[in-house]
Amino acid sequence: xxxxxxxxxxxxxxxxxxxxxxxxxxxxxxxxxxxxxxxxxxxxxxxxxxxxxxxxxxxxxxxxxxxxxxxxxxxxxxxxxxxxxxxxxxxxxxxxxxxxxxxxxxxxxxxxxxxxxxxxxxxxxxxxxxxxxxxxxxxxxxxxxxxxxxxxxxxxxxxxxxxxxxxxxxxxxxxxxxxxxxxxxxxxxxxxxxxxxxxxxxxxxxxxxxxxxxxxxxxxxxxxxxxxxxxxxxxxxxxxxxxxxxxxxxxxxxxxxxxxxxxxxxxxxxxxxxxxxx
Numbered sequence: 001x002x003x004x005x006x007x008x009x010x011x012x013x014x015x016x017x018x019x020x021x022x023x024x025x026x027x028x029x030x031x032x033x034x035x036x037x038x039x040x041x042x043x044x045x046x047x048x049x050x051x052x053x054x055x056x057x058x059x060x061x062x063x064x065x066x067x068x069x070x071x072x073x074x075x076x077x078x079x080x081x082x083x084x085x086x087x088x089x090x091x092x093x094x095x096x097x098x099x100x101x102x103x104x105x106x107x108x109x110x111x112x113x114x115x116x117x118x119x120x121x122x123x124x125x126x127x128x129x130x131x132x133x134x135x136x137x138x139x140x141x142x143x144x145x146x147x148x149x150x151x152x153x154x155x156x157x158x159x160x161x162x163x164x165x166x167x168x169x170x171x172x173x174x175x176x177x178x179x180x181x182x183x184x185x186x187x188x189x190x191x192x193x194x195x196x197x198x199x200x201x202x203x204x205x206x207x208x209x210x211x212x213x214x215x216x217x218x219x220x221x222x223x224x225x226x227x228x229x230x231x232x233x234x235x236x237x238x239x240x241x242x243x244x245x246x247x248x249x250x251x252x253x254x255x256x257x258x259x260x261x262x263x264x265x266x267x268x269x270x271x272x273x274x275x276x277x278x
Contacts, residue, residue, distance in 0.1 A: 023065045023066075025050075028052065029054065031054065031055070032052060032053060032054040033052070033053040033054075034050065034051065034052045034053070035050075035051060036048040036049065036050055036051070036064060037049060037051050037060075037088055037099075038088070038090070038099060039051075039060060039098065039099055040097055040098050040099070041092055041097040041098070041099075042097075046099075047064070048064045049061055049062075049063065049064060050063070050064055050065065050067070052069075053084065053086065054084070055075075055080060055083075055084050056074065056075055056080060056084070057072055057073065057074045057075060058072070058073045058075070058084070058086045058101075058122075059071065059072045059073075060072075060122065071122045071123060073086070073101075073103070073120065073122055073125055075103070076105065078105035078106055078107055078116065079103050079104065079105045079106075081105070081106040081107075082104045082105050082106035082115065082193075083104075083106075083273070085103065085104040085193060086101055086102070086103040086104075086120075087101060087102055087103075087140065088100075088101055089101060089102055089119070089141070089143065089154075090143065091143065091152060091174065091176050092176065093119070093121075093128055093174060093176060094121055094128070096123065098122070098123055100119060100120065100121060100122075100128065101119075101120045101122055102117055102118060102119050102120065102140065102141055103117075103118050103120055104116065104117055104118075104140065104193060105117075105118065105132065106197075107134075109134075109161070111161070112137075112161065112196040112199070113196060113197070113198065114134070114136070114137045114161055114196075115137050115138055115139075115193075115195060115196075115197075116130065116131060116132035116138055117130070117131050117132075117138045117139070117140060117141065117156065118130040118131075118132070119141070129172070131156060131158070131170075135160065135161060135162055136158050136159060136160060136161060137158075137159040137161055137165075137195055137196065138156055138157070138158055138159075139156055139157035139158075139159075139192060139195065139206065140156075140190075140192045140193060141154045141155065141156055142154075142155045142156075142190065142192075142208050142239055143155070143174070144208075144210075146171065150177055151173060151174065151175060151176065151177065152174045152176045152177070153171050153172065153173060153174065154171070154172040154173075154174050155169060155170070155171050155172075155239075156169070156170040156172075157169060157170075157206075158170055159195065189208065189209060189210055189265065189268050189270070190207060190208040190270075191205075191206075191207045191261075191263045191270035191271075191272055192205075192206045192207065192208075192272075193272060193274075194206075194244075194261065194272070194274045197274050197275060198274075198275040198276065198277040199246075199274065199275070199276060199277070200246070200276060200277050200278055201245060201246050201253075202243055202244060202245045202246060203243070203244055203246075203274060203276075204241050204242070204243050205217065205230070205241065205242050205243075205244060205261050206239060206240065206241045207239075207240055207263050207270075208238070208239050208240070209235060209236070209237050209238060209240065209265075210237055211237050212234060212235065212236050212237060213234065213235065213265045213266055214233070214234045214265065214266060215231060215232070215233065215234070215235050215263065215264070215265055216229065216231065216232045216263075216264040216265075217229070217230045217231040217232075217242055217261065217262070217263055217264075218230065218261065218262045218264070219244060219248075219259055219260070219261055219262075220259065220260040220261070220262060220271075221254075221257070221259060221260075222257060222258045222259070222260075224260075226249075227248045227249065227254060227259065228244075228247065228248050228249045229249070230242050230244055230261075244261070246276055254276065255276075255278075256276050256277055256278045257275070257276060258273060258274075258275055259273070259274055259275075259276060260272065260273055260274070261274060
C-alpha cells in the first residue's frame, strides 16, 4: 500500500515534466481569429498553415508556425456586411494542390437581406464561381459524391425571394476525385449560416452530416444561456434543415438581438451567430 501511494504522488510530476512550450504566436487583436487550416496538398496529406481573420481581411502565412503573410484576401463591402464569413472548401479545384475557399456576401433589399456566395482562388484572388442575383438568396456550398461515381459534386440551394422562398438545388461537377479529402477529417460535418439573417419572424438552419449521428441543435442567447433545443435525435447522413420561429422553450417570442445556434454531435460541436430584428 505504501508503494502504491508513492507511485501516485510522483505520477503527475513524471507526466507534466515532458511538456515543453513548442511555439508562441505573436499577439493578435481581441476581435480577430487565428489558427491552423489544411492548406496545401503534399502527397496524400494536407500541410497545415497559420491563418489570420478579422472583419476586413483573411490571411494565410508561409508556414504552420513562424513566417510571413503569403496570401491576403480583402473582403468587399457586401462580404464585410455578411460578417466576413470565409470558409475552406476542403478540396483543390484548380490543380495547384492548394485548397479553395468560399466567401458569403450580404445585400440589402426592401424585405429580407439576400446572400451571395463566391468560390475563391486565394493564390491570385480570382473568382472561380459566383452566384449573385437580385432575386435569389444562395446557400453556402455542400460537397460530397452524390452519384457515387468517385467525383465530388458541389451543391447550392437557390431561394426565390419573390416567390414564398421556394427553392431549387444547383449541382456542379467539380471534376475532383474524392480521394483528395481522404485525411480532411469531419469535412462533411458542417453548420451553415442561417437564412435569412437578420430575420423576422423565423429563419432556417441547415447542416450537413457525413454519417448517421445523434444530433442536438440548440439556441443560445448572447450570454450563452440555453433558450431552446430545436432538435435532439439520431439523423441519417445528408443535408438537413430546421426552422426556428423565434420562440423559447415555453413557446414565447424572444426579444430582438443576437443569438447563437449550436450543433452538437458525438464527436463535434459547431456554433454560429444570427440576428433577430423586430
